[in-house]
Amino acid sequence: MADGPGGVSQSGETLLFLTDDQLRRAIEAMFFAYRGFTADPDLILEEQGYGRAHHRALHFIHRSPGTTVNNLLATLGVTKQSLNRVLRRLIEDGLVDSRIGALDKRERHLHLTTDGATLERELSEVQTARMRRAFRGAGPDAVAGFRTVLEEMMDPEMRRRYHRIAESGR
Amino acid sequence: MADGPGGVSQSGETLLFLTDDQLRRAIEAMFFAYRGFTADPDLILEEQGYGRAHHRALHFIHRSPGTTVNNLLATLGVTKQSLNRVLRRLIEDGLVDSRIGALDKRERHLHLTTDGATLERELSEVQTARMRRAFRGAGPDAVAGFRTVLEEMMDPEMRRRYHRIAESGR
DNA sequence: TAGCCATGTCAACAAGGCTGACGTAATATT
DNA sequence: AATATTACGTCAGCCTTGTTGACATGGCTA
Numbered sequence: 168m169a170d171g172p173g174g175v176s177q178s179g180e181t182l183l184f185l186t187d188d189q190l191r192r193a194i195e196a197m198f199f200a201y202r203g204f205t206a207d208p209d210l211i212l213e214e215q216g217y218g219r220a221h222h223r224a225l226h227f228i229h230r231s232p233g234t235t236v237n238n239l240l241a242t243l244g245v246t247k248q249s250l251n252r253v254l255r256r257l258i259e260d261g262l263v264d265s266r267i268g269a270l271d272k273r274e275r276h277l278h279l280t281t282d283g284a285t286l287e288r289e290l291s292e293v294q295t296a297r298m299r300r301a302f303r304g305a306g307p308d309a310v311a312g313f314r315t316v317l318e319e320m321m322d323p324e325m326r327r328r329y330h331r332i333a334e335s336g337r
Numbered sequence: 338m339a340d341g342p343g344g345v346s347q348s349g350e351t352l353l354f355l356t357d358d359q360l361r362r363a364i365e366a367m368f369f370a371y372r373g374f375t376a377d378p379d380l381i382l383e384e385q386g387y388g389r390a391h392h393r394a395l396h397f398i399h400r401s402p403g404t405t406v407n408n409l410l411a412t413l414g415v416t417k418q419s420l421n422r423v424l425r426r427l428i429e430d431g432l433v434d435s436r437i438g439a440l441d442k443r444e445r446h447l448h449l450t451t452d453g454a455t456l457e458r459e460l461s462e463v464q465t466a467r468m469r470r471a472f473r474g475a476g477p478d479a480v481a482g483f484r485t486v487l488e489e490m491m492d493p494e495m496r497r498r499y500h501r502i503a504e505s506g507r
Numbered sequence: 508t509a510g511c512c513a514t515g516t517c518a519a520c521a522a523g524g525c526t527g528a529c530g531t532a533a534t535a536t537t
Numbered sequence: 538a539a540t541a542t543t544a545c546g547t548c549a550g551c552c553t554t555g556t557t558g559a560c561a562t563g564g565c566t567a
Contacts, residue, residue, distance in 0.1 A: 183473055183480070190465035191400065193472075193484065194374075195502060198393070199495040200487035201371050202414065204364075218522055223368070230361065236545065244372065249524055251546065273533050273544040295360035301489035302363075303353055305482060310353070312475060312482025314363065317370035319471035325369045332365060388553055406514065419555055421515065443513040443564050 207293035215286070220245075220253045225279065225287045228263060231335055233276040235268070242328055262286060377463035385456070390415075390423045395449065395457045398433060400502055403446040405438070412498055432456060 208222050227242050228234060234242075240250055254277075257263040262283030268274035279287055302310045318326060378392050397412050398404060404412075410420055424447075427433040432453030438444035449457060472480045488496060 183469075183477055185469055185472060187461075187465065190468050191396075191461065192503060193468050194396070194461070194464060195400070195499060196484055196487040196491075197371065197374055199499050200490040201367065202495060203490045203492050204367055206492060220523060226361075226364070230365070237543090245523085246525065247545075248526085248547080252523075255546090268544095271534070271544085275545070291357075291361065291364070294364060295357065297490060298360050298363050299353075299355055301486050302355060304489040305485040307353055308478060309482030309485040310355075312479030313486035314366055315475040315479040316471050316483035317363075317366040319474040320370040320373045320467060321366075322373050322376060325372060329365060329369050333362060390554060407512095415554085416556065417514075418516080418557085422554080425515085438513095441513080441565075445514070 203297065204294070207297055208290045211286075211289055211293065217256075218253075220249075221257060222290055224250070224253050224257060225262065225283060225290065227332075228277045228279055229284065229287045229291075230332055232278050235274045235276060237274075239277065242332075244325075257283065373467065374464070377467055378460045381460055381463065387426075388423075390419075391427060392460055394420070394423050394427060395432065395453060395460065397502075398447045399449055399454065399457045399461075402448050405444045405446060407444075409447065412502075414495075427453065 205219060209219065212218060212222055223243055224239065227239055231238070231242075236247070236250070236254070240247055243250060254263065254265075258265050260282075261280055264278045264280050264283075265275045266278065268276055302313075305313070318329065321329060375389060379389065382388060382392055393413055394409065397409055401408070406417070406420070406424070410417055413420060424433065424435075428435055430452075431450055434448045434450050434453075435445045436448065438446055472483075475483070488499065491499060
């Protein structure tokens with residue numbers, strides 16, 4: 168039980184004694200870290216007159232090329248009106264290509280254009296650069312733990328979606 | 338180098354080889370996890386007609402009782418007009434108490450009222466419950482890694498602020 | 508005393524959520 | 538074949554929460 172300040176008490180195999188204070192610290196860590204997480208892409212986006220919503224759309228279209236509007240809707244967890252506003256601009260600006268489905272003509276399949284892929288790369292570069300620094304500073308065990316906890320924090324449906332993206336992305 | 342799928346390659350002590358795909362996975366994990374992180378408090382807040390901004394104010398006033406408006410401003414990273422709108426309602430509704438500074442009468446020192454503390458507790462309970470589940474599921478090493486990485490992701494100024502909260506909160 | 512500081516406030520605007528309603532194809536069902 | 542459902546787009550209007558700019562009031566400080 169001799170833990171350093173802010174340490175996590177451990178008893179037996181997996182039983183954790185987490186004080187209220189430790190849990191609140193984690194809440195603050197999430198809050199501040201998320202700010203850092205979005206800070207770099209936000210700068211680029213603002214230059215171009217886009218917002219975080221555009222970034223998210225570009226990211227997931229990149230990760231799941233040919234995804235349908237409905238699928239993207241579920242991934243992002245917003246209404247179609249909200250997504251449509253964002254998507255319309257990306258299509259108008261020539262960053263995203265919307266193709267009528269071959270099998271089901273009601274569906275639209277979304278792809279990044281060359282310009283879209285370029286912006287997406289710019290955004291992901293600054294964002295992954297920060298993650299890389301954080302991971303390097305923390306070490307491999309920390310990285311594994313980080314990902315495990317994040318996954319545990321997701322709602323079950325989102326966790327499924329999280330796994331599905333990785334599967335289709337290969 | 339024999340890593341499972343999605344594993345993190347390690348060479349030597351701290352040198353990490355992180356593929357582009359692994360880093361993008363981490364981006365997605367952050368996105369989905371943050372959604373989970375805010376989901377439970379959001380439900381309670383909506384019932385009461387408050388938003389996430391009110392939650393943040395309540396949280397940090399709870400953590401640093403007697404904090405000034407300026408200090409809270411810097412912690413939250415918003416403009417005073419934006420904070421004031423939120424704070425005004427919390428004061429009007431009797432959740433927050435704003436006291437004129439004893440030393441410097443220009444300052445306002447913020448405290449939670451009994452009602453404010455009650456709501457804050459309700460919100461933090463559901464949020465920490467999720468974190469507790471996530472931590473328990475992930476194990477103590479994962480928790481340590483999680484916190485390390487999050488801290489590394491923060492902007493330096495926010496990291497300082499993050500530490501300052503813990504110091505004053507005791 | 509002059510000037511800066513902490514705070515509050517008014518006004519106007521933007522992004523990005525939301526609901527509700529409606530239209531149009533295209534597919535599915537009966 | 539007729540009907541229902543699905544996928545998508547769009548219009549309109551609302552809310553929260555962020556922004557900038559301007560201005561007022563006390564209270565410190567040099």
